[in-house]
Amino acid sequence: MEAVFLAFVLMLSIFLGFELISKVPATLHTPLMSGANAISGITLVGALTSAGAGIEAMATILGAAAVAFATVNVVGGYLVTNRMLSMFRKKEGPPPSTGRPGASA
Amino acid sequence: MSAELINVCYIAAAALFVLGLKQLGSPATAVRGNLLSATGMLIAIVVTLFSKGILEFQWILVAAAVGALIGAVAAQKVAMTAMPEMVALFNGSGGVASLLVGWAALYNDGNTTFTYITILLSVLIGGVTFSGSIIAWGKLSEVMTSRAVVFGAQRAVNALILIALIACGVMFCLEPALDSPYLYAMLALSLLFGVMAVMPIGGADMPVVISLLNSYSGLAACAAGFAIGNNILIVAGSLVGAAGIILTNIMCKAMNRSLANVLFSGFGAVKTASKVEGEVKPISAEDAFLILEAASSVAFVPGYGMAVAQAQHVVRELGELLEGNGAEVSYAIHPVAGRMPGHMNVLLAEANVPYDQLIEMDDINPRIGNIDVAVVIGANDVVNPAAREDEHSPIYGMPIINVDQARTVFVLKRSMASGFAGVDNPLFFGDNTRMLFGDAKASISAVVGEFKG
Numbered sequence: 263m264e265a266v267f268l269a270f271v272l273m274l275s276i277f278l279g280f281e282l283i284s285k286v287p288a289t290l291h292t293p294l295m296s297g298a299n300a301i302s303g304i305t306l307v308g309a310l311t312s313a314g315a316g317i318e319a320m321a322t323i324l325g326a327a328a329v330a331f332a333t334v335n336v337v338g339g340y341l342v343t344n345r346m347l348s349m350f351r352k353k354e355g356p357p358p359s360t361g362r363p364g365a366s367a
Numbered sequence: 368m369s370a371e372l373i374n375v376c377y378i379a380a381a382a383l384f385v386l387g388l389k390q391l392g393s394p395a396t397a398v399r400g401n402l403l404s405a406t407g408m409l410i411a412i413v414v415t416l417f418s419k420g421i422l423e424f425q426w427i428l429v430a431a432a433v434g435a436l437i438g439a440v441a442a443q444k445v446a447m448t449a450m451p452e453m454v455a456l457f458n459g460s461g462g463v464a465s466l467l468v469g470w471a472a473l474y475n476d477g478n479t480t481f482t483y484i485t486i487l488l489s490v491l492i493g494g495v496t497f498s499g500s501i502i503a504w505g506k507l508s509e510v511m512t513s514r515a516v517v518f519g520a521q522r523a524v525n526a527l528i529l530i531a532l533i534a535c536g537v538m539f540c541l542e543p544a545l546d547s548p549y550l551y552a553m554l555a556l557s558l559l560f561g562v563m564a565v566m567p568i569g570g571a572d573m574p575v576v577i578s579l580l581n582s583y584s585g586l587a588a589c590a591a592g593f594a595i596g597n598n599i600l601i602v603a604g605s606l607v608g609a610a611g612i613i614l615t616n617i618m619c620k621a622m623n624r625s626l627a628n629v630l631f632s633g634f635g636a637v638k639t640a641s642k643v644e645g646e647v648k649p650i651s652a653e654d655a656f657l658i659l660e661a662a663s664s665v666a667f668v669p670g671y672g673m674a675v676a677q678a679q680h681v682v683r684e685l686g687e688l689l690e691g692n693g694a695e696v697s698y699a700i701h702p703v704a705g706r707m708p709g710h711m712n713v714l715l716a717e718a719n720v721p722y723d724q725l726i727e728m729d730d731i732n733p734r735i736g737n738i739d740v741a742v743v744i745g746a747n748d749v750v751n752p753a754a755r756e757d758e759h760s761p762i763y764g765m766p767i768i769n770v771d772q773a774r775t776v777f778v779l780k781r782s783m784a785s786g787f788a789g790v791d792n793p794l795f796f797g798d799n800t801r802m803l804f805g806d807a808k809a810s811i812s813a814v815v816g817e818f819k820g
Contacts, residue, residue, distance in 0.1 A: 283610040
């Protein structure tokens with residue numbers, strides 16, 4: 263029964279994902295990809311459980327390695343996405359664009 | 368914290384992921400969307416740390432500190448031109464993390480056959496994602512050849528690997544053991560399969576591969592979620608899986624090829640284009656300046672060559688000078704320009720080009736006839752009229768930006784070598800085409816110099 267329930271969640275999430283992503287414009291495809299990549303670092307949650315359970319040395323080692331890799335994904339993914347997105351500016355946007363010569367509207 | 372409370376928090380995290388992805392749909396709200404998504408991640412991680420199952424923290428702290436340091440440094444240091452390599456490596460790191468989570472789940476009590484199958488799936492998908500991403504990174508960073516590596520018995524070898532994978536999986540499930548030789552065989556074969564899958568794909572097809580590996584990294588997390596019975600992994604993993612599939616599909620459509628065609632055939636191996644003959648008409652920076660000065664509408668069409676030449680900043684400078692001169696300036700971007708989806712948009716955004724000037728192919732094509740000058744910078748296949756006209760061209764049928772229909776076309780090109788796909792481009796011989804030879808950055812700088820001087 264557990265498996266059927268999880269499969270149900272899977273099915274709904276996939277449809278939701280399709281609906282959400284198909285509306286993202288081409289301009290934002292790279293940040294979308296790195297942002298999605300950061301989300302796939304959710305596997306960190308599973309890694310934490312394995313690394314911290316303290317049952318077997320091997321499980322702890324595998325879990326700890328998974329924690330390290332998944333953290334790279336989460337931290338790196340969100341930071342790089344934020345860095346990219348903050349570069350996207352509208353034309354008459356806020357002033358941080360430092361004196362662009364000849365940029366008359 | 369009780370299991371129920373943790374799951375309630377996971378629901379909140381999932382909602383934040385969904386809202387975050389939704390807000391990524393517009394440049395105006397995208398930064399907030401990314402923050403929402405990161406908040407969701409933080410909630411999920413913190414409540415997991417408070418769960419009763421976690422007894423030891425020392426390994427977690429060390430591993431997380433190492434990971435966070437690597438991730439943060441990489442995210443701050445990476446140049447925007449190297450973003451495809453970065454995303455490839457992040458994909459790989461997500462894949463290997465899910466592989467390890469699946470593997471570690473073997474040590475849990477009370478695993479059923481269903482659990483074992485999902486464990487094997489996370490090992491398989493995670494392994495393919497990891498080794499495939501490493502090869503993709505090698506091709507993108509040109510550590511190895513970016514050309515398609517194809518050999519005769521490739522399909523037979525791949526089929527054998529696949530059969531061996533299934534056989535090992537069945538054998539393992541019949542007799543699951545922590546040190547089963549079939550488990551190690553699965554690990555090795557998965558990694559080998561990832562290598563074999565990406566090797567035959569050429570550099571110009573990388574947008575498809577990166578999107579697909581992105582999808583796999585999500586699916587691997589999803590499989591790991593099944594292995595440990597965790598909802599949030601399944602929800603977040605399948606959102607990412609769906610995102611990657613959609614991007615893959617968009618990339619394939621933009622090349623008029625099926626996914627199977629991209630994955631299984633080396634580009635350009637089948638057909639040879641009819642050779643176009645003609646004379647190219649070179650132009651000097653001075654003459655290019657005179658034409659641009661008189662133009663009332665200019666469209667820049669960037670490609671991977673702009674990234675290689677790091678020309679995005681001078682391009683923006685020229686764009687602003689032209690605007691100051693009264694011209695309407697836009698940047699027309701083909702969906703597969705560059706080495707990953709949206710690559711050119713990010714480079715131009717970095718150079719301070721406002722995003723409302725970044726125009727998609729389908730929006731520029733209907734009005735390209737009214738553009739006075741189209742400036743092609745380091746793009747080739749995506750503006751090659753052979754895709755429209757020459758049935759024998761390997762890229763026939765691929766939608767292109769019809770720059771040849773603009774009043775004048777400037778093509779910036781290092782020299783007269785043919786582009787990545789090795790196809791001849793009739794655009795170079797067009798009556799309205801002028802070739803500006805040399806390094807793209809140097810050429811544009813020279814035109815900018817004329818404007819200022």
